Amino acid sequence: MYGGGYIFEETKNGERTVEDPKRLEDFEARIQAGEKIEPMDWMPAEYRKQLIRMIEQHAHSEIIGALPEGTWITRAPGFRRKLALMAKVQDEVGHAQLLYSAAETLGKPREMMINDLITGKSKYSNVFNYPAVTWADTAVIAWLIDAGAIINQVANSKGSYGPYCRALERICMEESFHLKYGHDNVVFLATGTPKQREMVQDALNRWWKPIMHFFGPSDKISVHTETLMRWKVKMASNDDMRQKFLDMYVPKIWELGLSIPDQKLKKNEDTGIWDYTEPDWEEFKRVINGDGPCNKERLAVRRRAEEKGEWVRKALMRNAEEYTIPLS
Amino acid sequence: MAEDNKDAIRNLIFRIADDQLIIGHRNSEWTGLGPILEEDIAFSSMAQDKLGHALALYTLLHEIGEKDPDTLAFNREEKDYVCCHFVEYPIGEYDFSLMRHFLFDSSEALRFGMLAESSFEPLAKIARKFRGELRYHTMHADTWIKQLGSANEESRARMQSALNECMPLALGIFEPSDYELALQNEGIFPGEKFLQDAWIDHITPILNAGELRMPDVGNCTPSYGGRAGFHTEFLKPLIDEMSEVYKIDPKAEW
Numbered sequence: 001m002y003g004g005g006y007i008f009e010e011t012k013n014g015e016r017t018v019e020d021p022k023r024l025e026d027f028e029a030r031i032q033a034g035e036k037i038e039p040m041d042w043m044p045a046e047y048r049k050q051l052i053r054m055i056e057q058h059a060h061s062e063i064i065g066a067l068p069e070g071t072w073i074t075r076a077p078g079f080r081r082k083l084a085l086m087a088k089v090q091d092e093v094g095h096a097q098l099l100y101s102a103a104e105t106l107g108k109p110r111e112m113m114i115n116d117l118i119t120g121k122s123k124y125s126n127v128f129n130y131p132a133v134t135w136a137d138t139a140v141i142a143w144l145i146d147a148g149a150i151i152n153q154v155a156n157s158k159g160s161y162g163p164y165c166r167a168l169e170r171i172c173m174e175e176s177f178h179l180k181y182g183h184d185n186v187v188f189l190a191t192g193t194p195k196q197r198e199m200v201q202d203a204l205n206r207w208w209k210p211i212m213h214f215f216g217p218s219d220k221i222s223v224h225t226e227t228l229m230r231w232k233v234k235m236a237s238n239d240d241m242r243q244k245f246l247d248m249y250v251p252k253i254w255e256l257g258l259s260i261p262d263q264k265l266k267k268n269e270d271t272g273i274w275d276y277t278e279p280d281w282e283e284f285k286r287v288i289n290g291d292g293p294c295n296k297e298r299l300a301v302r303r304r305a306e307e308k309g310e311w312v313r314k315a316l317m318r319n320a321e322e323y324t325i326p327l328s
Numbered sequence: 329m330a331e332d333n334k335d336a337i338r339n340l341i342f343r344i345a346d347d348q349l350i351i352g353h354r355n356s357e358w359t360g361l362g363p364i365l366e367e368d369i370a371f372s373s374m375a376q377d378k379l380g381h382a383l384a385l386y387t388l389l390h391e392i393g394e395k396d397p398d399t400l401a402f403n404r405e406e407k408d409y410v411c412c413h414f415v416e417y418p419i420g421e422y423d424f425s426l427m428r429h430f431l432f433d434s435s436e437a438l439r440f441g442m443l444a445e446s447s448f449e450p451l452a453k454i455a456r457k458f459r460g461e462l463r464y465h466t467m468h469a470d471t472w473i474k475q476l477g478s479a480n481e482e483s484r485a486r487m488q489s490a491l492n493e494c495m496p497l498a499l500g501i502f503e504p505s506d507y508e509l510a511l512q513n514e515g516i517f518p519g520e521k522f523l524q525d526a527w528i529d530h531i532t533p534i535l536n537a538g539e540l541r542m543p544d545v546g547n548c549t550p551s552y553g554g555r556a557g558f559h560t561e562f563l564k565p566l567i568d569e570m571s572e573v574y575k576i577d578p579k580a581e582w
Contacts, residue, residue: 063365066360073356074569077576078398079401083380083383086359087372089372090372093365097369188582192582196582308363308421309363309422310363311482312364313364315483316364
């Protein structure tokens with residue numbers, strides 16, 4: 001699962017590679033015509049760089065995202081939920097595997113990406129820096145965070161880079177099962193005992209802020225992404241995706257008798273646009289830069305797993321073999 | 329099913345079901361923490377199979393008069409579990425978990441192979457299904473044992489030391505029950521001793537192919553007690569954790 005809160009890198013003046021205008025023109029014409037760019041095709045250096053960054057952030061989000069939910073596998077109540085949650089988290093790890101492979105086609109090895117993750121050099125979705133406090137948190141995550149991820153990923157699957165689009169198509173199919181599982185889980189809690197209702201309402205209150213943050217900073221303040229949208233790297237604006245999410249899920253949340261902790265949240269019937277309290281983007285920035293409730297813990301867990309597994313990876317190496325970039 | 333055999337069958341199924349539940353729970357603890365993503369995914373798959381096996385076996389127990397599967401798995405006293413000590417141990421390092429996976433799953437594959445011929449047809453039917461799934465588990469374990477046992481000095485030393493540590497625990501899988509004779513005479517199950525002998529014959533060549541030395545089984549004291557409800561210090565915290573949410577309200581639907 002992953003949202004649109006990508007941290008695109010601003011290219012400083014003087015850093016930008018000057019591309020051959022003819023090749024650039026052909027490249028843009030292909031994208032305009034709806035063609036997919038494949039690993040061995042010519043592409044601007046900036047396109048490659050931003051794609052690696054985006055796919056890598058997405059892959060990291062999948063393995064870090066496995067942590068908050070993964071800690072509840074051992075506590076899931078009953079066989080049905082335990083088996084479903086195991087399968088769901090396993091899917092997320094599988095998504096990471098697919099995405100690292102997609103990013104590798106652009107020339108950066110998986111080991112290097114994971115190394116950049118654990119040293120804090122590259123980012124992952126902000127939402128996983130918040131804790132899953134109770135069982136109900138996992139239900140809310142599986143329903144609403146995965147729902148948000150689908151909105152974002154369905155859009156991105158129509159993007160221009162072939163391997164990423166194909167990975168996303170498969171990922172979205174699996175995410176739709178997660179969403180069903182999450183919804184079913186929330187329905188049981190929301191229509192269950194008073195204690196269960198209280199648990200799920202509390203979880204929703206806790207998660208509303210990260211959910212609103214999930215699609216990334218408001219278009220008014222986010223880094224200019226015109227080129228990335230023209231190149232079909234970024235497929236929808238953060239605000240558009242947030243609106244779509246609100247439109248699809250707020251009525252479903254209300255239908256279950258749950259309340260949303262935002263007094264301003266209301267659909268403007270004339271414009272069809274949702275009004276809401278502007279999320280705290282300063283907090284978003286602070287958390288993404290390392291100062292959230294769980295950043296240190298998440299990275300420490302990942303780092304420990306990498307360190308503990310190092311001997312296994314070494315034992316798989318064959319010195320004679322050279323690294324080859326997967327084709328797609 | 330004759331009434332005399334009922335206790336024997338019930339005990340046999342509980343032992344297997346509890347083993348499956350606890351090892352499945354343990355292996356699921358690798359989720360998100362595996363040494364490589366592919367192993368993360370593999371351990372999760374196998375853990376899901378184990379949980380599925382536990383569910384099928386508890387369902388069978390329910391059909392012969394026990395409580396429902398969720399109650400059996402999530403709401404019993406520690407002393408009522410009859411799993412072996414081996415499955416209770418924490419996951420430790422990957423070498424321990426992998427060696428346990430190899431030793432335990434090879435015993436399971438043989439056990440289900442034997443049970444597939446059981447005169448108690450409902451169990452035989454389940455065993456035939458599990459046997460097919462187990463084939464993938466043992467294929468996975470055998471491949472890794474051979475690879476890590478012979479890759480380099482560190483991996484070989486780690487795997488040998490894990491094997492030495494695991495062996496007394498693994499022998500505890502085959503702790504005899506009070507019903508061995510009845511099970512054999514009725515053609516339900518050929519017995520733990522028979523299974524253990526077959527298991528040693530099976531694992532020795534695979535370990536050797538991985539350049540690992542089989543410990544002297546005669547000098548190992550098997551870790552017995554689990555089958556009689558006497559457990560290691562690790563089981564109680566596991567059960568408490570597993571049932572933490574369920575016990576908020578066991579009557580609630582989750």
